[in-house]
Amino acid sequence: MSGTADPCDAIVVGAGPSGAVAATELVRAGLSVTVIEQGDWVLADAFDGARPQWELTQLRKWHPNPNVRGRPEDYPVDVAASDVNPLMFAGVGGAALIYGAHWMRFMPSDFRVRTLDGVADDWPFAYDDLAPFYAYVEEAMGVSGLDGNTAYPDGAPCPLPALPIGKVGRKAALGMNRLGWHWWPGSNAIPSRAYRNLQPCVLRGTCGTGCSDGAKATPDRTHWPGAIDDGVRLLTNARVAEVTVDSHDRATGVVWIDRDGQRHHQPAGIVILCANGIGTPRTLMMSNDGAGIANRSGMVGRRLMMHPFAAVMGTFDEDLESWVGPAGQILTSMQFYETDLSRGFVRGAKWNCMPAGGPQSFRAGYGDGPLTDAWGANLHERVRRKFGRSFEWGIVGEDLPDTENRIALSASLTDTSGLPAPEIHYTVSDNTRKMLDFHTARAVEAMEAAGAVETAITPLIRDCGWHLMGTAVMGDDPETSVVDENGRCHDVPNLYVMDGSVFPTSSGMNPTATIMAVAARSVLALIENRREVEVAA
Numbered sequence: 001m002s003g004t005a006d007p008c009d010a011i012v013v014g015a016g017p018s019g020a021v022a023a024t025e026l027v028r029a030g031l032s033v034t035v036i037e038q039g040d041w042v043l044a045d046a047f048d049g050a051r052p053q054w055e056l057t058q059l060r061k062w063h064p065n066p067n068v069r070g071r072p073e074d075y076p077v078d079v080a081a082s083d084v085n086p087l088m089f090a091g092v093g094g095a096a097l098i099y100g101a102h103w104m105r106f107m108p109s110d111f112r113v114r115t116l117d118g119v120a121d122d123w124p125f126a127y128d129d130l131a132p133f134y135a136y137v138e139e140a141m142g143v144s145g146l147d148g149n150t151a152y153p154d155g156a157p158c159p160l161p162a163l164p165i166g167k168v169g170r171k172a173a174l175g176m177n178r179l180g181w182h183w184w185p186g187s188n189a190i191p192s193r194a195y196r197n198l199q200p201c202v203l204r205g206t207c208g209t210g211c212s213d214g215a216k217a218t219p220d221r222t223h224w225p226g227a228i229d230d231g232v233r234l235l236t237n238a239r240v241a242e243v244t245v246d247s248h249d250r251a252t253g254v255v256w257i258d259r260d261g262q263r264h265h266q267p268a269g270i271v272i273l274c275a276n277g278i279g280t281p282r283t284l285m286m287s288n289d290g291a292g293i294a295n296r297s298g299m300v301g302r303r304l305m306m307h308p309f310a311a312v313m314g315t316f317d318e319d320l321e322s323w324v325g326p327a328g329q330i331l332t333s334m335q336f337y338e339t340d341l342s343r344g345f346v347r348g349a350k351w352n353c354m355p356a357g358g359p360q361s362f363r364a365g366y367g368d369g370p371l372t373d374a375w376g377a378n379l380h381e382r383v384r385r386k387f388g389r390s391f392e393w394g395i396v397g398e399d400l401p402d403t404e405n406r407i408a409l410s411a412s413l414t415d416t417s418g419l420p421a422p423e424i425h426y427t428v429s430d431n432t433r434k435m436l437d438f439h440t441a442r443a444v445e446a447m448e449a450a451g452a453v454e455t456a457i458t459p460l461i462r463d464c465g466w467h468l469m470g471t472a473v474m475g476d477d478p479e480t481s482v483v484d485e486n487g488r489c490h491d492v493p494n495l496y497v498m499d500g501s502v503f504p505t506s507s508g509m510n511p512t513a514t515i516m517a518v519a520a521r522s523v524l525a526l527i528e529n530r531r532e533v534e535v536a537a
Contacts, residue, residue, distance in 0.1 A: 007267035008032040008233070011254055012274055013240050013283065015039075016094020017512055018499040018519035019274035020223035021137065025520070027230045029527045034266055035232055036256050038239040039073040039090030041220065042097055047210030054206055055358045062209035064089065064098055065463050072259070073237065075415035075422070077278070082424040084306050086278055086465035092236060093220035095276065099466065100208050100328040101189040101216050102352060102510040103143045105134050105156050105517075109338060110398075110507035117339045117346045120400050121504040124474060124485035125521075127153075133517035141217040141516075142195035145187030151334040161192050163201055167320045168391045169330040172353040175450025176333060186329030186352065189217035189512070197221045205325030205355055238264075239417050242287040243271055243495060249293075250536035251495040257417045269535040270526070272487075272496040274519070277304065277468030280501040281407050282422045284472065290409070290420075294472075294489040299482050301408065301471050303401035305506035308428050309464035310395045310436040313356065314447030315386050315454040322355040322391050329354060330391075336442060337508060345434040349397040350508045351443065356390040393443040397435045398508040401470050402427075428460065436460065467511050472501035487522035493534040498522045 010026050012019045015037035026033045047062065048054040064087035066074035073090040089095040108127035113120045131154060138159055145158030162185040165173070169185070176183040190207065191198045199215045207216055214221065228234055238256045244265065246252050253267035273280045281301040287293045294300060329352035337348040405426045413421040440457045447455045475481025478490035483502055489495040498519040500511050507514070526533070 004265040004267060007253070007269070008034045009268065010034075010270040010272060011036060011266055011268040012272045013254060014094065014274035014276065014279065014499065015092045015219065015224065015234060016274060016276065016499075017096050017219055017516045019094070020219035020227065021516050021519040022272050022274060022498050022523045023232050024223050024227045025523045025527060027227055027232045033232045034268065035234045036238045036240055036254065036266065037090070037092055037234065037236050039092065040236045041092045042210070044212055044214040047212040049204055049206030049210060049212035051212075054209070058209040062098060064095075064466065072416060075419070076413055078410050078413050078421055078423040082426040083428045083460075083462070084308055084426055084465045085463050086306060086424060086468055087463060088276055088278065088468065092224055092234070093218040095466070096218045096512065097220070098208060098210050099512065101326070102329045103138070103141070103145070103187045103189045103513050104332065104350065104509040105152065106507040106509050106514050107151065107334070107337060108153060110505060110509070113347070113505050119346055121475070123504050124476060130514070130517050130521060133520040134513060136520055137513065137516040141189045141222055142191040142198050143187055143189050143217070144192040146185045149184045151182060151184065151337070156187070158187050160195060162186070163188060163190060163192050163203070163326055165330050166324050168322050168324070168355050169353060171316065171320055171450050172331050172391060172393070172446070175446045175448070178449040179446060181333060181335040181446065183331045183333045186332050188326050188328040190215060190326050190328065191217065197225065201326060203325040205323055205327045205357060207325060207327040239415070239419070240275070240283055241417070241419055243273075243283060243293060245288065245293055245492060246536045248536070249492050250534060251492050252536045261417065270494050270496065270533060272498055274499045276499055277471045277501045278407055278422050280497055280499055281471040282409065285409050286419060294482055294491045294495060296478055296491050297480055297482055299403075299473055299480065302403045302406045303470040303473055304405040304407060304424070304426055305399040305401055305467070305470040305503070306426065306465035307396050307399050307467040307506060308432050308436065309461050310397070310440050311458045311461065312393045312395075312440055312443035312447060313390055313456045313458075314393075314450065314452035315390045316451060317389070317453050319388050320391060322388050323358055324355060327355060327357065328352075336439060343434075343438050345431045345438070347398040347400065347435070348508055349395045349435060349439045351439070352394045352396065354392045354394055356386070356392060393446060395436060395439045395443060396508050396510065397432055397439065399506045400429060400431060401473070401505060402429065407471055467500070467506065469500040469503040469506050469511060472497045473504055474502040475504065486525040488526070494536070496522065496526065
């Protein structure tokens, strides 16, 4: 150990969306806060969205799969026993740096799955309890959308007007209207006009590999400048190896490793893990000399949910300008979101209408044709026929928790610091496969109703594990859950988890809005009750 720093009131591990919310509120409340992030700052100019090479560099340099990307700050992930590849990004802003910025609240039913459908678990709180925190983070992120979405009891208001739906959105809406199905303009964490430290969206359509225009709401722009001005100490290129605890099971701080391999100890009264649904349980498992902490329930690392994703691409005989952004969601539909047992499965999925992107997109990501279609003269013909004339209905299906879908520590694979890599055990359930089959069939109907001359189904995209949830589940019973409803570990009372790890269920929604709202609720409860937190002597 190279040394021990001066103690602080609170450590936050991870500088992504939930870590940004936690640190911002803690420093505003007068606490001294150190944030430890294994990645670094990534400036807008580093992204290639405005450059001709964008479609090439997205396949490696900015690929969402850390095993493909292989940056020094990434850790490898053993996916040999997984149907889906987990996707993430290490840096100030976290995976939001390369997210699509789809912004969706969970539906009211998502908090009552056990009550309504007899599966999984209810959350310890309801949609109405979280609604004020949704509004809080939406204002901070400058979310653009159209108020009054009929799928929500309160219409899910947004602080900024919706982005234009363009030719793609109008064509998709035509098909939905002909079928009488629900659709709504997409809500996105992308400002439709200049907003605080964010530029207005220029509709470049390269959102998923970083916004080169500074228009996408990511924590490095929305939260960290102000938090640092308020006194947060943010350490980058710092990989946390373990949470240290005393003999009374109180957290005493964390050990972190710098790029030179030197170990450091940062003491703190409170430790908050915001390292995502894989990084957080991995840290808990690596602690206590690898014996793990906060795991009386045996649930650390279990109940992993990653939202298997399917897609239907439609091609039309007219120019739809379908390279125009946003690349997030132009429209959404919750037509088939709630359970209907006559379909043969429980729960449902959210649809998002997305542009097809550039010509390289027809070679990568989708398994809708033989390799010969993606090479030589056939590729040129395919691009001529589809480029600018295609769009996608993407399908995010609810992923029910299963204790056998889990994370373990690899016995052989390590990261560049010598720490054990995570090993993923994950099987797509029969319920999910039936769900995706049903929804892709309906999406084909929607495409055909809109006038598609060709459709292509991708029933499951392997690189789709963006949404990492459930691996440190919240609940009232310490024997069956890791944390309480405010993210406090049952077994280590000054250790908190404030990321998607705590989710009892996954919903069928992109989870960033809920991750940030739950973090806001949790950290404000911590601040209110901080005098009662049991810290190490």
